[in-house]
Amino acid sequence: MKTQESKKVVIKSRQTVVPIEPTPRPRTHYLSNLDLLYSDIIINNVYYFPPFSNVNDSGELIQGLKDSLAKVLVHYPVLAGRVRTGEDGRRYIDCSDEGILLVEATADARFDEWKDLINFPMEPYLNLGDSVITDFSTAPLLRIQVTLFGCGGVAIGYGFAHIVIDGWSATEFMKAWSEVHRELPISINPTFATELLKARSPPSVKQPVNDYLFFPKIPSDASSPAEAPSTATAPATKLAITTFYFSADEVNALVQEVENGPWAYDRPTSFEALEALCWKAMTEVRDLPDDVITTYSYPINVRGRWDPALPSGYFGNGPHLSCLGVKAGDIKHNHLSYVAKLIRDDIKASGLEYLRSVIDLLEIEMNQGKAVDFNSAFYAGTDVQGTNFATFPIYEVDFGSGKPLHFSFYLHPLFGNGLAHVLPTPHGGRSRYVPMSMSEEHMKKLLENKLFTNFLAGARHAKLVSFG
Secondary structure: OOOHHHOOEEEEEEEEEOOOOOOOOOOEEOOOHHHHOOOOEEEEEEEEEOOOOOOOOHHHHHHHHHHHHHHHOOOOHHHHOEEEEOOOOOEEEEOOOOOEEEEEEEEOOOHHHOOOHHHOOOHHHOOOOOOEOOOOOOOOOEEEEEEEEOOOOEEEEEEEEOOOOOHHHHHHHHHHHHHHHOOOOOOOOOEOOHHHHOOOOOOOOOOOOOOEEEEEOOOOOOOOOOOOHHHHOOOOOOEEEEEEEEOHHHHHHHHHHHHOOOOOOOOOOHHHHHHHHHHHHHHHHHOOOOOOEEEEEEEEEOOOOOOOOOOOOEOOOOEEEEEEEEEHHHHHHOOHHHHHHHHHHHHHHOOHHHHHHHHHHHHHHHHOOEEEEEOOOOOOOOOEEOOEOOOOOHHHOOOOOOOOOEEEEOOOHHHOOOEEOEEEOOOOOOOEEEEEEEEHHHHHHHOOOHHHHHOOOOOOEOOOEEEO
């Protein structure tokens, strides 16, 4: 009998899926300054669905998914295109209808072999696993892997080029695909209007911006890897990646701790409370010297803060990555409410004029031929990066077998030492998954940290998975 560790995922086929009908050409999709921040990064996620009782066999299921994918790409021609570089050195999308990659795979396993899908050891094999684009001239901007399990369950893993869209747009695409698959109208049609985030003419930086670093650009063409240091070098430290489950009661207790603390403020969010807990606990177990700066970086969505607000279905990258640097001693020796308030105050400070200054500064530096990186140490073991997925319509994606049993954000080691994202769970309400990445040594200490475990009474987490 095979052990869980020996179970395999086998690739059965690879095919290119193009829009079912030609889309208008020639068509160029402009990339905003926020798009261009993400260079060559690929983001991988996995949906786990219950069996599809409305299909006769796997062949019918795969063909149906392929057909609906071809139909929805007519509405999303950008995803079927390729990245090019203009004469001015700026990248753009040629909506060339070259298509996306669809992979069919099988797994000799069942979902019910594991008590909880956050412990699923086969997850790294449920998408193509690459984390960077090495050749923009040929790389599809979306790659999808459909894996069929012995129990009838289906995993749909997808990886998208971050230079084109963010997690919100990707989730809206998956929802639209599922609606087309069920022969329903698309509830939120995409809006291709990245020109709304163009810099002012002339650019005008009216507020100081410290969230980005600028470097001389390495001579390159469209097929080269990213120039930014943060994605150019893999981490040397052995990393451990695990996902923690916080029940709604545990999250409520954490929020109440912030509300009752000495730096209390009005209505702390679950994101602020959870990220404050992660930042403080991670800083404690790292035992950073008090005078060392630890930076918490997180995306602030421009969509609703712009004036006027970006239209519904805005397709592209909406987040500005805020980088909040504080002395480690201030994080370690103050109450949790102090850390949460730092995050709240930083969010409030990122108003419209600040965001316009961000985009204008990027315009100035990019026009001078500079490469851009985030002002956060992704591999140094001092900083924390978090993203709030809690409000994403993740569990509204339904291909006909019901809502997902589970959704995961795949943390590739290349993304850094110090990740702590916040995701919704299928249980709904305030329950949250928090996938985290740290050095193996510090992750083990985190499991013994009194502050962290005090708000994780259930102690439900995935077993440690180490890389490096």
